[in-house]
Amino acid sequence: MNKLDLGRRKLLSRALALGAITTLPGCDFEDLAHPDLVDRFLRTMLAFNDEMQALLFNPHTLAPTFPASMVTNPPRFNAYYDISMAPMVDPATYQLELGGQIQDKQPWTLAALRGLPQEGQITRFICVEGWRVIGQWSGVPLAYFLHRIGADTTCKYVSFKCADGYYSSIDMASALHPQTILALDFLNVPLTAPFGAPVRLRIPVKLGFKNPKSIMQLAVTNTYPGGYWEDQGYDWFSGS
Amino acid sequence: MGRATYHKPRPIHPWPLRLMHWVNAFAIVMLIGSGWQIYNASPLFNFTFPETITIGAWLGAGIAWHLAFIWLLMLNGLSYLLWGFLSGHFKQKLWPITPRAVLHDIGAALRFKLPHQSGVYNAVQRVLYLGVIFAGITIVISGLSIWKPVQLWFLTDLCGGFYIARYVHFTAMACIVAFLFIHVVLVLMVPRVLPPMITGGKLPEVQS
């Protein structure tokens, strides 16, 4: 009889422990200024995962491409604000500013960017939320652009600052991937404001939120730049 | 020397099995709870999971929890498979299963007449365990294919593409939850099998 009781008690305490686990994570990433033990554990694991993802990343593996008939049109809007709030950037006065470890920091106008070799792709855009759309983007390959401006490609990060205050950063290996482009066009016409006009990053080897829109500044650096979502707890590497 | 050598009684469940079993149970619970939070961000079906039973207060935290436990699950699962094959455990304990024995034991279980012999799994258990091992392999492969559809494209292809892989992942989760429910009900029906899964227990002496 004793044995049976022991079994039941263990079961009960186990059930209670499981219950405790599910309520405990309620506190994760809620107060960014005061990370608790759980936050620190999650951060450590995220850092470990970023390293594993960098190891898994093969610079020669291409993201799958699709026929034009599969393009999702109209595309799906997603941001932390409503579509009507998308920033309007005047294409006539637009200048892409450069910073960090770059030799030639002359800003680039849209016309100058359009004067560079352009490349197009029909790739899948996967959101961290789990949905995906297919789009046709074209623009300047980022690897070409980085070499052209004399960027130090031994640096770790390329960072982006956007017209709406959004910011993000990617690892250099992914920045140099052949399918990573500074996109200017969607379906062969200039990008519209909600979808990143005048210049956005299109990087099919990463999740959607790593494709910043309406980029105003690009920098090359060795200091971890973080990102709008990344600083709140999204996994920084977020490779596909 | 001439005397019979003293044998330490053999445990019903050897320690590597117990360790891996409870590590797995913990990792699975964490992964399922955080997986439900991730699911809620873009539901596949007409429902979401109540926030009180999800792990992680929002999508970012759900992903962080999920990624924090995938390695534990994969390493533990891999060790279990290696150990199970190399030690002969699978061959001794989970094999063979015949459809006849399964039907017979299901019938017996429904009449609450399934005998339980220490250290021997009945046919219902064998089917359930092999099934959940298969579900475990499926959930890892489909999980990797939605996490890395570019780098691990061959796994994504195996699952029928990114879109279908999400359904495969969900289905495997549903199978594991169903298994867990039946598994725990069976343990509650025969609670004396639980302590040996924790402490090891002692196999009844066998005459050889």
Ligand code: HEM
């Ligand atoms: C959290 C509650 C759980 C409890 C109380 C529990 C309890 C047990 C017990 C008592 C046994 C031994 C059965 C016997 O000797 O007849 C067992 C075996 C087993 N359990 Fe669980 N378990 C739990 C969770 C899980 C989970 C989540 C999984 C997998 C998804 C799992 C998979 C297995 C497997 C595969 C075996 C057979 C192991 C072998 O011999 O290779 N269990 N469990």
